[in-house]
Amino acid sequence: MPDLWRVSLTLLVLCSFSSAQEIHSHGVPEKLGRVSFPVSCAPAVQEQFNRSVALLHSFAYSAAEDAFRGVSEVDPGCAMAYWGMAMTYFHPLWEPHIVPATITTAQREIQRAERIGAGSERERQFIHALGLIYKDAATVPYRTRALNYEQAMSDLAAANRNDVEAQVFYALALLANASPTDKTHEKQKQAADLLEPLDRTYPQHPGIPHYLIHAYDNPELASKGLAAARAYALIAPSAPHALHMPSHIFTQLGLWDDSITSNLAAKEAARQQGDTGEELHAMDYLVYAYLQSGRDQEAALVIQQLKNMSKLNSSDFKIAYASIAMPVRYAVERGQWSDAAGIVAPADAPPHVSAVAVWARGVGLARSGHAAQAGAEIDRLRQIEEQLRTSGNDYWATQVGILTGEVMAWSAQAEGKPDVAAALMRASADEEDTVEKLPVTPGPIVPAREQLGWLLVEQNRAGLALKEFQTALATAPGRRGALQGVARAAELSSRKEF
The missing domain is CATH 1.25.40.10 (Tetratricopeptide repeat domain)
Incomplete structure (x- = not known):
């Protein structure tokens, strides 16, 4: 990044905080970009409506809800204000896409928009499309509702080709339905x-x-x-x-x-x-970047800051994932296997978050001379995979299956079964290559193909290891473990030549 970009970013952040503190003591963001979303509400609320949509576009959902509610208080007949409030409960790129406890509230807001009635056909289409997300939420799968929403937004965008918000919200609808298994x-x-x-x-x-x-x-x-x-x-x-x-x-x-x-x-x-x-989401990415840069002490400082944070809602996927992933990354990336074996997820963490801690314990045990004990972690991962599969969460079930194979591979290696270990890890790497990461994470804690490279290093198969590290780096450039693996494999190869 050019130094000018860094300086500009820092100055803008400081200025925005100063402005927010002067104008809004509660710290609602004020430098949000420029949005123009004309609506047939009272002219006095147009600027506030634009601001509300700008907040929405930056996923500042709580602040956006407050802002849309402010619009409705000034103009109770503004149907689009209630559309906006309902939109803040729909998180198309985050999990869960709709928090179950908020569905009733969201349905009430979109139904209020429908009862008031839109002031234009364009507004009616926006309200109708979002209504499909919440319609029959208790009986119709989210995936079906999301596809219905995408089609409705496609129709809206086609009917309003010169309307920037119609196009932008349609693009978001497309991204919401992008399959993590579609490598095209x-x-x-x-x-x-x-x-x-x-x-x-x-x-x-x-x-x-x-x-x-x-x-x-x-x-x-x-x-x-x-x-x-x-x-x-x-x-x-x-x-x-x-x-x-x-x-x-x-x-x-x-x-x-x-x-x-x-x-x-x-x-x-x-x-x-x-x-x-x-x-916490930023902290997780920060720990990841520090570790890849070899700045382990700074990563440790972030994790200490995590430990000092109290009353974290571990049932919230975004909070739970980051708070578990950070210490796992720190232990596993640095090869601190005993530390990894001691990681435990909070009791109320979602199952796919708990799986990350179970995986860390399994790998830690297998790689610190306690392969027999890793069997219990393998069994637990299988239980979580089945639980996720039964609930219809196929993406995370697949991810947990990959983690299971990795622990099994390291256990087999520790038990003196190198061919079994390599086959298991290769299968995990091949499976991982077929799916993309979700936005909640910078990627796997350690990519399976990078782990395969290190497994082959342990087996003194330097040529094969080098190939796997190079493949891993093509997908995840600059990862410290893979770069170190390339150097180690090259060193082993040179020794064989003499």
């Missing part, structure tokens, strides 16, 4: 095709670079996202999520210093605004 990235590319021309026309719109970053957050497309990553934090520096999002692209490209800069700013902004989930 069809929907991501479709969304990007919508957003790239708009980005040139509306360079200060916060949603456009935000969703471009999400569209390009994969190894195939990441290099295309660098311009959006550089732009977004400067457009909306008061939004913690806008400060963090560039690091998704920086992580994909191995730009660790840039990722650290982004997440330090995002962490501080989220802390000042009381957004614990966003603060």
Whole structure:
């Protein structure tokens, strides 16, 4: 990252905090980019409505809800204000997409918008589309409702080709339904095709670079996202999520210093605004980047800050994942196997988060001479996988299956079964290669193919190990473990020549 970009980002963050403190004592973001979303409500609420949508585009959901509610208080007949409130309960790119406890509230708001009636056909389409997300939520699977929403947004975008918000929200709907198993990235590319021309026309719109970053957050497309990553934090520096999002692209490209800069700013902004989930999300990416840069002491400091945080809601997936992933990363990336074997997830953590801690214990036990004890962790991972599969969460069930295979591989290696170990780890690596990461994480704690490289190093199969490390680096550039693996494999190869 150019030094000028870093200086500009820092100054904008400081200025936005000063402005927020002067104007809003509760710290609601005020530098959010430029949004123009004309609605047929009282003219007095138009500016506040635009601000509410800007908050929404930066996933500042709580602040956006307050802002839309403020619109409704000034103009109770503004149907789109209630559409906006209902939108804040729909998190298309986060898990859970709709918190179960909020469904009734969200349904009430969208039904109120429907009863009031839209002031234009365009507004009616926005309200109708969102209504499909909440309609029959108790009986119709989310995936079906999300696809219905996407189709309705497609119709809206087609009928309003010159309406920037129709196009941007349609692009987000496409990203919401992008399959993590689609390695062609069809929907991501479709969304990007919508957003790239708009980005040139509306360079200060916060949603456009935000969703471009999400569209390009994969190894195939990441290099295309660098311009959006550089732009977004400067457009909306008061939004913690806008400060963090560039690091998704920086992580994909191995730009660790840039990722650290982004997440330090995002962490501080989220802390000042009381957004614990966003603060922890930034901290997780920060620990990841510090470890890849060899800045272990700074990573340890972030983890100590985590330990000092009290009353974390471990049932919240975003909070639970980050708070478990950080100490796991720190132990496993540094080969501290005894520490890894002692990690335990909170009792109320979601099962797919608990699986990360179970995996860490299993790998830690297997790699510290206690392979027999790792069997209990393998059994627990299988139980979690089955639980997730039964509940319909196939993505995370697959991820847990990959983790299970990794623990089994390290256990087999410890038990003197090298061929079995290599086959198990290769199967995990091949399976992992077929799915993309979700936005909640910078990637696997340690990619399975990188682990395969180290397994082959232990088996003194340097040539095969080198190939696996190089393949791992093609997908995850700049990872410290894989780079060290390349050096180690080369060293083993040179020894064999003499």
